[in-house]
Amino acid sequence: MAGGGEKTPASSTQPRKAPTPHASVYGRSSERQKQGPCTFSPSSSVGSKYSPQQMVTPAQPPKSADSRSSPYSAESVGSDSGAAPFDICVSDNKCPIKLNLSLLDINRAKRRDRELSKDVAPFQYLRPGMVLLKRFIKPNDQVKIVKVCRQLGVGSGGFYRPGYRDGAMLRLWMMCLGKNWDPDSRSYGDTRPFDGAQPPTIPEEFRKYVQDAIQASHELLKQCIGAVNAVEELPLMSPDICLVNFYSSSGRLGLHQDKDESRSSLDKGLPVVSFSLGNTTEFLYGDVRDEEKVSRVDLESGDVLIFGGKSRLIFHGVSNMKPKTVPKWLTDETSLRPGRLNLTFRQF
Numbered sequence: 001m002a003g004g005g006e007k008t009p010a011s012s013t014q015p016r017k018a019p020t021p022h023a024s025v026y027g028r029s030s031e032r033q034k035q036g037p038c039t040f041s042p043s044s045s046v047g048s049k050y051s052p053q054q055m056v057t058p059a060q061p062p063k064s065a066d067s068r069s070s071p072y073s074a075e076s077v078g079s080d081s082g083a084a085p086f087d088i089c090v091s092d093n094k095c096p097i098k099l100n101l102s103l104l105d106i107n108r109a110k111r112r113d114r115e116l117s118k119d120v121a122p123f124q125y126l127r128p129g130m131v132l133l134k135r136f137i138k139p140n141d142q143v144k145i146v147k148v149c150r151q152l153g154v155g156s157g158g159f160y161r162p163g164y165r166d167g168a169m170l171r172l173w174m175m176c177l178g179k180n181w182d183p184d185s186r187s188y189g190d191t192r193p194f195d196g197a198q199p200p201t202i203p204e205e206f207r208k209y210v211q212d213a214i215q216a217s218h219e220l221l222k223q224c225i226g227a228v229n230a231v232e233e234l235p236l237m238s239p240d241i242c243l244v245n246f247y248s249s250s251g252r253l254g255l256h257q258d259k260d261e262s263r264s265s266l267d268k269g270l271p272v273v274s275f276s277l278g279n280t281t282e283f284l285y286g287d288v289r290d291e292e293k294v295s296r297v298d299l300e301s302g303d304v305l306i307f308g309g310k311s312r313l314i315f316h317g318v319s320n321m322k323p324k325t326v327p328k329w330l331t332d333e334t335s336l337r338p339g340r341l342n343l344t345f346r347q348f
Contacts, residue, residue, distance in 0.1 A: 129309030271308025
């Protein structure tokens with residue numbers, strides 16, 4: 001999700017810039033387990049009739065003393081431009097001893113996760129224009145998404161850690177697809193200011209996941225609340241922007257609004273579609289930028305959150321992450337680092 005969020009100062013001597021508003025906060029723990037006013041189970045999910053989302057700031061490896069000599073460093077804003085692209089997965093050569101599960105064990109673990117998911121309402125109507133599709137992204141598709149993001153992330157225009165002119169850094173690593181989003185100017189462009197790299201194209205399969213999720217949400221609205229025109233409550237959207245953010249176990253994102261898209265897109269309430277993969281995290285959302293007045297909900301690996309229409313400009317954010325909650329099969333098949341991978345799609 002576009003926005004400021006929590007920032008880390010570059011050094012103790014630099015002034016710390018006040019965080020920019022970020023995603024809104026989830027409700028209290030007792031509210032977390034609520035399924036909303038209505039829930040129902042669809043006939044299928046990603047990969048069949050339906051398929052599988054926040055802005056991610058890619059983390060950078062430690063810099064060498066001379067890495068700051070990059071020609072882009074002096075005039076560019078908030079980036080580890082001298083460092084190699086951040087790899088969201090642990091390389092094999094960094095793990096000398098790794099006991100991989102057999103394919104049989106992995107498939108058993110996936111089946112076990114599917115069985116456990118039956119105890120959770122698969123679709124939750126959170127508020128007008130906002131729905132949560134629980135574990136909507138199938139295990140095999142989660143693996144595919146992580147691998148594609150990893151491949152794109154280590155290339156040109158891949159993961160980096162963004163920041164601001166005062167030296168403060170966001171507590172996440174980001175890669176933009178389709179268009180580049182600059183956190184300092186809060187605007188979109190065709191290239192990254194600090195290195196001139198063009199954002200990779202949004203994979204066509206990702207677009208299909210988004211369309212399937214929106215279609216599934218319309219089914220929810222019709223069956224759950226009897227919406228005569230589900231498209232009016234949650235408009236259709238063709239994504240041309242995707243912010244891919246990776247949060248380490250300590251990463252978070254303060255309350256903010258996603259309002260840097262075009263005036264036409266905002267006026268129409270075109271939704272933001274968010275995919276969560278990896279560790280479970282607490283998501284905050286509400287009508288005001290006040291963590292004491294927001295609602296809270298847990299986002300697990302495979303969840304898809306959609307907010308548009310009347311909820312398009314809600315304040316939202318990412319609070320506490322629950323360590324070691326990533327599905328073991330996802331780690332074994334992708335070597336994803338501890339943390340959370342988040343993809344947020346929107347139409348400019």
